[in-house]
Amino acid sequence: MNNLLNSINAYPPYLEPLNPEQREAVVHTGNPLLILAGAGSGKTRVITTKIAYLIREKGVDPRSILAVTFTNKAAQEMAERARLIDDRAAYTMIRTFHSFGAWFLRRNSAFAGLGSGFMIYDDNDTISLLSHIMENIPKIDIKHFARCIARAKDYFLTPEDPQLSIIDYRKEFRGVYAGYEERLCQIGNVDFGDLIKKPVEILRTHPEVARRFRDRFRVVLVDEYQDTNIAQFELLKELCGPETYLCVVGDDDQSIYRFRGAEVRNILEFSDKFPGTDVIRLERNYRSIPPILKAASSVVSHNQRRLGKTLVAERGPGKKPVLAFLLNQDEEAAFCGEIIESSVRYAKRKKAAYSDWAVLYRTNAQSLGFETEFLRRNIPYRVVGSLKFYEREEVKDALALLALLMNPRDELAFRRVVNKPSRGIGAAAVGRILTEAADPKEEEGNLLTAAQQLAPSLSAKARSGIEAFLKALASGAETLADSPSQPRQREKPRKTAQENRSQEQLNAGEGLSVCVVALIQNAGIDEYHLSHDEIAGNQRINNLQELANAASLYPATPAGLEEFLEHIALDRSLEDTNRLNMDRVTLITLHNTKGLEFRRVIMTGIEQGIFPRFDSKGEELEEERRLFYVGATRAMDELYLCSTAARRVYGKSQTMQPSLFLYELDKTDFQIIGAPAYGYIPQKSGTLNLDHTQGSGSKRGDWEIGDRLFHEEQGYGSVINIQNSENGPVLKVHFDSGKEMRFLAFHQNSYITRIHHEL
DNA sequence: TAGTTTTAAGTTTTT
DNA sequence: CTTAAAACTA
Numbered sequence: 001m002n003n004l005l006n007s008i009n010a011y012p013p014y015l016e017p018l019n020p021e022q023r024e025a026v027v028h029t030g031n032p033l034l035i036l037a038g039a040g041s042g043k044t045r046v047i048t049t050k051i052a053y054l055i056r057e058k059g060v061d062p063r064s065i066l067a068v069t070f071t072n073k074a075a076q077e078m079a080e081r082a083r084l085i086d087d088r089a090a091y092t093m094i095r096t097f098h099s100f101g102a103w104f105l106r107r108n109s110a111f112a113g114l115g116s117g118f119m120i121y122d123d124n125d126t127i128s129l130l131s132h133i134m135e136n137i138p139k140i141d142i143k144h145f146a147r148c149i150a151r152a153k154d155y156f157l158t159p160e161d162p163q164l165s166i167i168d169y170r171k172e173f174r175g176v177y178a179g180y181e182e183r184l185c186q187i188g189n190v191d192f193g194d195l196i197k198k199p200v201e202i203l204r205t206h207p208e209v210a211r212r213f214r215d216r217f218r219v220v221l222v223d224e225y226q227d228t229n230i231a232q233f234e235l236l237k238e239l240c241g242p243e244t245y246l247c248v249v250g251d252d253d254q255s256i257y258r259f260r261g262a263e264v265r266n267i268l269e270f271s272d273k274f275p276g277t278d279v280i281r282l283e284r285n286y287r288s289i290p291p292i293l294k295a296a297s298s299v300v301s302h303n304q305r306r307l308g309k310t311l312v313a314e315r316g317p318g319k320k321p322v323l324a325f326l327l328n329q330d331e332e333a334a335f336c337g338e339i340i341e342s343s344v345r346y347a348k349r350k351k352a353a354y355s356d357w358a359v360l361y362r363t364n365a366q367s368l369g370f371e372t373e374f375l376r377r378n379i380p381y382r383v384v385g386s387l388k389f390y391e392r393e394e395v396k397d398a399l400a401l402l403a404l405l406m407n408p409r410d411e412l413a414f415r416r417v418v419n420k421p422s423r424g425i426g427a428a429a430v431g432r433i434l435t436e437a438a439d440p441k442e443e444e445g446n447l448l449t450a451a452q453q454l455a456p457s458l459s460a461k462a463r464s465g466i467e468a469f470l471k472a473l474a475s476g477a478e479t480l481a482d483s484p485s486q487p488r489q490r491e492k493p494r495k496t497a498q499e500n501r502s503q504e505q506l507n508a509g510e511g512l513s514v515c516v517v518a519l520i521q522n523a524g525i526d527e528y529h530l531s532h533d534e535i536a537g538n539q540r541i542n543n544l545q546e547l548a549n550a551a552s553l554y555p556a557t558p559a560g561l562e563e564f565l566e567h568i569a570l571d572r573s574l575e576d577t578n579r580l581n582m583d584r585v586t587l588i589t590l591h592n593t594k595g596l597e598f599r600r601v602i603m604t605g606i607e608q609g610i611f612p613r614f615d616s617k618g619e620e621l622e623e624e625r626r627l628f629y630v631g632a633t634r635a636m637d638e639l640y641l642c643s644t645a646a647r648r649v650y651g652k653s654q655t656m657q658p659s660l661f662l663y664e665l666d667k668t669d670f671q672i673i674g675a676p677a678y679g680y681i682p683q684k685s686g687t688l689n690l691d692h693t694q695g696s697g698s699k700r701g702d703w704e705i706g707d708r709l710f711h712e713e714q715g716y717g718s719v720i721n722i723q724n725s726e727n728g729p730v731l732k733v734h735f736d737s738g739k740e741m742r743f744l745a746f747h748q749n750s751y752i753t754r755i756h757h758e759l
Numbered sequence: 760t761a762g763t764t765t766t767a768a769g770t771t772t773t774t
Numbered sequence: 775c776t777t778a779a780a781a782c783t784a
Contacts, residue, residue, distance in 0.1 A: 070773095070774080071773085071774080072774090096774070097774075098774050099774090122774090123773090123774095139778085139779080192773090192774055193774095195774085196774095256772075257772080257773075257774095259771080259772060259773090260772080260773060260774080362771070362772075363770060363771055363772075364770085364771085364772085365770055365771090365776095366770095385773080422760095422761075426760075427760095569774090570774070571774090572774095589771090589772065589773095590772080591771090591772045591773070592772090592773085610770095610771090613771065613772095616771095623772095627772080648775080649770085649775095650768090650769075650770090650775065650776085651775035651776085652775090
């Protein structure tokens with residue numbers, strides 16, 4: 001007993017606030033460790049504390065620790081919090097999977113047949129490359145192939161792999177994939193999937209490289225493990241030798257990236273794949289008040305395929321969540337604005353801050369309504385993710401020029417800007433330049449030298465056009481000082497003088513912005529857009545200025561340019577650090593909320609067809625439930641669920657049905673506002689009666705005519721007849737769509753859910 | 760051939 | 775309602 005007490009007292013003070021399971025997870029060493037951590041159970045705290053513990057108590061070199069997360073935001077937060085416990089954690093490598101892959105590839109590019117200055121193509125680049133390879137193919141098919149290629153790489157499948165038919169059974173896919181890979185290799189760039197796949201291939205074919213990296217990283221920590229895909233699993237296997245300490249953290253109920261190739265099996269079968277694994281469960285929730293946790297668990301408990309766990313709420317009682325039925329999406333936005341405004345401006349006690357609030361939605365398109373409403377009410381907000389800034393034409397043009405500087409073989413970038421503004425270089429000339437560059441005698445695909453060599457044989461107009469273009473590029477190149485292996489210093493963001501001002505001319509500030517501005521001006525991108533459209537042109541100049549400002553944080557060297565472009569490829573959040581800490585409401589997709597928490601959360605658009613989506617059934621429907629679980633468990637103190645009766649789709653008003661998920665909640669846990677009938681005008685609260693759902697298979701035989709039900713394929717309907725058979729009752733159902741069908745009420749694979757509601 | 764106007768099509772979710 | 779592709783004119 002004394003020994004036990006002594007050992008507990010011997011814990012360093014920073015372990016004191018941890019509960020026994022958390023502490024066990026932190027001090028664990030040796031075998032592989034799987035931490036099954038429910039939402040809000042303090043897993044980030046465990047990982048960050050573990051990093052500090054390993055450095056302090058176990059004498060582990062911080063440089064030999066690798067921590068992988070899923071989003072850049074999570075990586076930043078983890079780094080910050082680890083550093084707060086111990087400064088030396090600053091030397092630990094904390095990155096996203098993709099960012100780590102890029103880092104690895106830059107250092108080992110030669111093994112993959114790449115130059116070190118490769119660029120990272122995004123999904124749009126993949127699509128346009130494919131459309132150049134296959135002409136006259138409808139865009140919808142191109143997109144399909146692009147998606148399949150990305151998926152194939154998620155599953156670590158090459159074009160030769162016999163299992164490729166899992167992705168797409170069509171026989172031409174193999175050829176398309178192979179052709180794409182060949183062209184991408186000629187260009188010398190990589191796509192997102194390559195950032196994981198290529199490192200695995202290098203590690204497998206070059207044992208000496210694998211040895212070096214296993215030597216370097218003695219500890220590997222993985223967050224959000226339930227969302228890793230096959231390729232990422234393979235990467236982990238290659239990075240971890242027998243000496244490596246591997247610790248993964250995850251929650252099968254929060255797996256929401258199956259569409260991206262995530263394999264829940266990775267977490268379900270972790271113990272089999274890494275023999276001797278120890279498992280620690282963190283099931284105490286410190287984040288949410290009990291009724292919020294109950295609501296979230298209630299929905300996700302309808303899933304069949306889950307490990308199952310019981311999250312215990314550690315917090316005391318709190319306010320009932322609110323279930324609000326609104327007439328349409330405008331009312332929904334107004335409702336959000338109303339409750340936020342009153343909590344911040346008019347609350348007598350417990351005044352909230354804007355930043356306490358988050359508005360969650362299923363699709364990015366839904367953010368628009370809230371933005372206009374908030375603008376009108378002067379509610380400050382920020383929209384997380386889907387920043388279309390880098391999608392803008394003028395920004396893409398500028399980036400193409402930069403990309404060409406990095407990699408003169410970049411065919412896509414070349415095509416984009418060579419004749420913009422019009423320089424008399426038509427399709428014919430571009431074609432000749434491309435074939436010239438493809439000539440193996442020439443400097444391996446360099447489009448710029450090819451253009452230069454070909455220029456004399458072209459028309460006078462094309463010749464001078466090419467000369468002007470090359471000169472513009474050269475002016476950008478001149479601004480880059482050779483960087484003699486300086487340590488990469490990323491300057492801290494400062495306030496720039498030219499903030500928020502409409503400029504007639506672009507200002508070159510410092511660092512890399514000099515290069516960006518030189519390119520834009522000498523290539524005439526600014527003039528092109530100004531002369532093109534006077535009104536939009538000014539906004540476009542502002543955007544280009546913003547791009548230049550972002551570039552000013554990087555040194556004007558080739559390495560700085562590389563870093564800038566990589567940052568843009570991997571992290572599109574253009575968050576101005578000055579505004580980061582401003583008091584604002586967060587508008588965010590459900591997917592993007594993973595790992596975040598807010599005091600007050602509004603989940604919006606909880607309607608059939610939107611959340612869950614119309615076509616989701618089976619495993620997809622279960623993933624939508626997990627998404628609901630993730631969203632609801634972000635809330636600490638207050639949770640609001642909104643469902644509308646009508647919504648504008650493509651400009652036309654459409655009636656909506658309440659989400660199936662609402663029927664999976666216990667209505668007595670909620671304060672209800674309005675009612676879910678079409679045309680019902682919400683006036684008083686509490687008219688809705690939502691009984692707790694009986695899933696299929698329960699309470700055999702007490703179906704009645706008139707019962708409402710939901711079928712995963714057919715939607716909502718009513719029972720119009722019941723017959724008995726030896727396998728139980730057979731229901732004849734009249735669906736709202738007009739269809740009538742018969743179902744065995746308790747078939748094993750039945751997708752029927754009974755719902756009760758009275759108005 | 761470049762730049763415009765007309766018509767059709769389309770919304771998951773992300774590194 | 776917005777955006778992309780197709781069709782059309784100068």
